[in-house]
Amino acid sequence: MRKQFGLGVSLAASVALLAACGGGSDPAETATTAETTGGGADGAELVVWSDAERAEAIESAAGQFEEDTGATVTVVQKNFEDLRADFLAQVPTGEGPDITVGAHDWLGEFVESGVVDTVDLGDRAGAFEQVTLDAFTYEGQLYAMPYAQESVALIQNTELVGEEAPATWDEMIQMATDAGFEERPFILYTNGPEGDMYTSYAFQTSFGAPVFTQDDAGSYTSEIGLGGENGLAYAQWLYDNGSAGTGYFTDTIDYDIGNELFATGESPFIVQGPWVIPTYTDAGIDVAVGPIPAAGGETASPFVGVQGFYLSAQSANALLATEFLTGYMASDDAQQALYEADPRIPALTAVAESAADDPIMAGFLASAQNGVPMPNIPEMGAVWEFWNPVQIALINGEDPDTVWPEMVSNIEGAIAE
Amino acid sequence: MSVTHEAGTRPESHARTWSGPGWGFIAKLVIMMVINAIGVLAIFSAYNAGSWVVLAVLVVLLAAADWIYFSRRALPLKYLYPGLVFLAVFQMFTLLYTGYVAFTNYGTGHLGSMEQAADAALIQAERRVEDSPTYPLAVVREDGELGFAITNDGVVSVGTAEDPLEPVSGAAIDDAGTPVQVPGWEVVPRAELFTDTALQERVVDLRVPVSDDAADGSIRTREGSSGAIYTSSLTWDPAAQTLTDTETGAVYSPDDRGSFVSPSGDRLAAGWYVPVGFDNFVRAFTDTAYAGPLLQVTLWTFAFGILTVLTSFGVGLLLAMIYNDSRVRGQKVLRTVLILPYAFPAFMSALLWRGMLNSEFGVINEWFFFGAGLDWLSDPWLAKFSILWVNLWLSYPYWFLVTTGALQALPTDVTEAARIDGAGRWRQFSSITLPLLMVSTAPLAIASFAFNFNNFTIIFMLTGGGPAFPGASVPLGATDILISAIYQISGVAGGRADYGLASALSIIVFIVIGIISALAFRQTRKLEEI
Numbered sequence: 001m002r003k004q005f006g007l008g009v010s011l012a013a014s015v016a017l018l019a020a021c022g023g024g025s026d027p028a029e030t031a032t033t034a035e036t037t038g039g040g041a042d043g044a045e046l047v048v049w050s051d052a053e054r055a056e057a058i059e060s061a062a063g064q065f066e067e068d069t070g071a072t073v074t075v076v077q078k079n080f081e082d083l084r085a086d087f088l089a090q091v092p093t094g095e096g097p098d099i100t101v102g103a104h105d106w107l108g109e110f111v112e113s114g115v116v117d118t119v120d121l122g123d124r125a126g127a128f129e130q131v132t133l134d135a136f137t138y139e140g141q142l143y144a145m146p147y148a149q150e151s152v153a154l155i156q157n158t159e160l161v162g163e164e165a166p167a168t169w170d171e172m173i174q175m176a177t178d179a180g181f182e183e184r185p186f187i188l189y190t191n192g193p194e195g196d197m198y199t200s201y202a203f204q205t206s207f208g209a210p211v212f213t214q215d216d217a218g219s220y221t222s223e224i225g226l227g228g229e230n231g232l233a234y235a236q237w238l239y240d241n242g243s244a245g246t247g248y249f250t251d252t253i254d255y256d257i258g259n260e261l262f263a264t265g266e267s268p269f270i271v272q273g274p275w276v277i278p279t280y281t282d283a284g285i286d287v288a289v290g291p292i293p294a295a296g297g298e299t300a301s302p303f304v305g306v307q308g309f310y311l312s313a314q315s316a317n318a319l320l321a322t323e324f325l326t327g328y329m330a331s332d333d334a335q336q337a338l339y340e341a342d343p344r345i346p347a348l349t350a351v352a353e354s355a356a357d358d359p360i361m362a363g364f365l366a367s368a369q370n371g372v373p374m375p376n377i378p379e380m381g382a383v384w385e386f387w388n389p390v391q392i393a394l395i396n397g398e399d400p401d402t403v404w405p406e407m408v409s410n411i412e413g414a415i416a417e
Numbered sequence: 418m419s420v421t422h423e424a425g426t427r428p429e430s431h432a433r434t435w436s437g438p439g440w441g442f443i444a445k446l447v448i449m450m451v452i453n454a455i456g457v458l459a460i461f462s463a464y465n466a467g468s469w470v471v472l473a474v475l476v477v478l479l480a481a482a483d484w485i486y487f488s489r490r491a492l493p494l495k496y497l498y499p500g501l502v503f504l505a506v507f508q509m510f511t512l513l514y515t516g517y518v519a520f521t522n523y524g525t526g527h528l529g530s531m532e533q534a535a536d537a538a539l540i541q542a543e544r545r546v547e548d549s550p551t552y553p554l555a556v557v558r559e560d561g562e563l564g565f566a567i568t569n570d571g572v573v574s575v576g577t578a579e580d581p582l583e584p585v586s587g588a589a590i591d592d593a594g595t596p597v598q599v600p601g602w603e604v605v606p607r608a609e610l611f612t613d614t615a616l617q618e619r620v621v622d623l624r625v626p627v628s629d630d631a632a633d634g635s636i637r638t639r640e641g642s643s644g645a646i647y648t649s650s651l652t653w654d655p656a657a658q659t660l661t662d663t664e665t666g667a668v669y670s671p672d673d674r675g676s677f678v679s680p681s682g683d684r685l686a687a688g689w690y691v692p693v694g695f696d697n698f699v700r701a702f703t704d705t706a707y708a709g710p711l712l713q714v715t716l717w718t719f720a721f722g723i724l725t726v727l728t729s730f731g732v733g734l735l736l737a738m739i740y741n742d743s744r745v746r747g748q749k750v751l752r753t754v755l756i757l758p759y760a761f762p763a764f765m766s767a768l769l770w771r772g773m774l775n776s777e778f779g780v781i782n783e784w785f786f787f788g789a790g791l792d793w794l795s796d797p798w799l800a801k802f803s804i805l806w807v808n809l810w811l812s813y814p815y816w817f818l819v820t821t822g823a824l825q826a827l828p829t830d831v832t833e834a835a836r837i838d839g840a841g842r843w844r845q846f847s848s849i850t851l852p853l854l855m856v857s858t859a860p861l862a863i864a865s866f867a868f869n870f871n872n873f874t875i876i877f878m879l880t881g882g883g884p885a886f887p888g889a890s891v892p893l894g895a896t897d898i899l900i901s902a903i904y905q906i907s908g909v910a911g912g913r914a915d916y917g918l919a920s921a922l923s924i925i926v927f928i929v930i931g932i933i934s935a936l937a938f939r940q941t942r943k944l945e946e947i
Contacts, residue, residue, distance in 0.1 A: 069607075
């Protein structure tokens, strides 16, 4: 009897507690039903994943949208680095967002995993910088609405070498040597002994050796462009400036050491992205930013990284989400707000031009305009793993005629897998 | 529990003297109420989310909890149950799930279901006709049938999924050209479109052919206010589960690897995950590209684990014996200073050492090697040495602590007897102190080996596995141990992820460590026979 009594009491208590909890959770429940069945008067819910910098700008654009459509926009903040893996893992389970912020080099994996929908910017597409659209183009289809781009550029210490930007590698070395920096005229960031081809990619393209060839529509093909004579010429150039040659390049420069050397005036030139500028200006260095000088015969094109908004392939509110993206987030005002929230080169030409009033931003924009989008095909993952170590091998004086072709065949092997 | 002992009687069991619900019972009741409330809430959430497995597990766990804590027959379980639940949730689940993934091809390109892969293929195959203008568009309906009304050069045309676009007369358009009134059709207000999710989906899925010829393409809208002409090169047959290329006629059918493949061997990008049996395990052992580098990595993993334990144990013991001598002054202060490396987070120390070992700017070369520029981190052998050195620095304090304690617990009479018998210092140490010490420290040494076998932090933070094997066709390096090699191979860090292979490899590592530990523990039993 007592046992039954105990059970009864606990059951009654649970129900009472539940009722109390239930009171609180009622509105949430109606929201869920509204989302799944639609008919609710308070409209559907759009879930947008964003990093902390952009969340506020998205929310302010969402205000007008909510007013116009009666939908609610929920912005979920995540670390930028987590967005890729979380989006990949959660969209197939149906738990993913309708829209996420993301980088363009995730695209290949997203497409292959079938988690993103195509986006049609229609006539509005003409208002965006072409390179940002190319970046989000995969096999001829656009998969996201871009909002910002970034690339590395040549940063020089104006106190040491003046304002004038060097046009070629030799000219830059000459300027630095004249200023008394013959030992380290230029800082090549190599991420310590791990190698970093991202930062120095512009020098490679100046030899006419892109990683992958691009087709007419701007999409990357999986055909490798860094083999052949041009690639070898670049490898030879790395070797000639490494420990076996002039000694300008070492495998000792990691992010902090590179910034330290530049900020203390140990060397007048460095190639880095906009994110290092505060470090230098805080150290009291006057900098000028411009396009990267060519080491070979062609234009030095750095990688351009583009950020944009992806649309989930499994979104239950695809129409609403598209309306939000193309009708609201693509507007000049929303893009301006995004720029103000986190100053990167805007993808919208009009906003980019107004941002270019700032000479440093103009310098990075000029560099990006020379640039090519970083390949967004999944094969790129295989490239980094072989490409970066070879930079170190060449700097440390290994024979370019063996290590470079070996790398090319390894990359081809990994891609063919 | 309010238990009353009546004077003069022998103490009885709690059960017999129980006199109804006391404070203990009420406390239990409140706790169980909270647990039940949370449990029922979780069950409702699981129901709403449609996760039936989670729901079933929750129901079973909750019912079991209620039975255990309100039954009098399950006394031992009352103590064991919380532990068992945590074991199941935090250990067994991850273990079983890793085991499950190891037998699938879950990874980039194989993440969802077949239907999702087909959806993705259709999305990717549908393209806007290149010179198609953007038409102002309105969604219209009649008797539940949906259609589009578009304006082209001021002429409004209406069509549905079955009937191609036909111009209608008498329609009205607004300034932007959007049809606002179409005779015979009701224009669906935008507001309704935005609030009705089911309607939205129908509109997004609707394709209105431009003409009787399907090759001309169809109008689709993405946001409900403008349309453009699209053509799709694929059609999906849900019954046969095949995708057909309308241009080449090739039929893509599902294969047993979770991809749509055409008879000529073309594969569509998006796939789904399927069980692949022992394939991942077979690949780990037989893939020729992996075999050589993985063997080197395995040898280095064992060398690293064993050498780390030996060196840190040796240094720790040596220091412990020195500082255990009563003639040393300021023992406490010195001991505290000695265990400092232990107090730093390992990854911070590794980063610090990485900076100090920098061949050009690092203090190690500058202070101790007269700026000789030794490549501590980029020469294969020096990098291995650096790893061992830094790990020694990180882990000797642990052994210093452990052996200090063990030394102090050793009986002094045995050593004294040995001394009287004329044993020298070395003899005393090797025949008396060390064997006695091993009884208590050998199990710890095995645990330490198992830990270092998987010591990802030090490798990742100090060298990242580099320097890379020259010319190897897999991205592994001279200081990679198995666990960091798994991290590299799986592509979790970026690029293509292959969770199936990574899970299979980690299961292999788990088994290897399990066997080694079991064998080693069996050996340590012999030590106790001294």
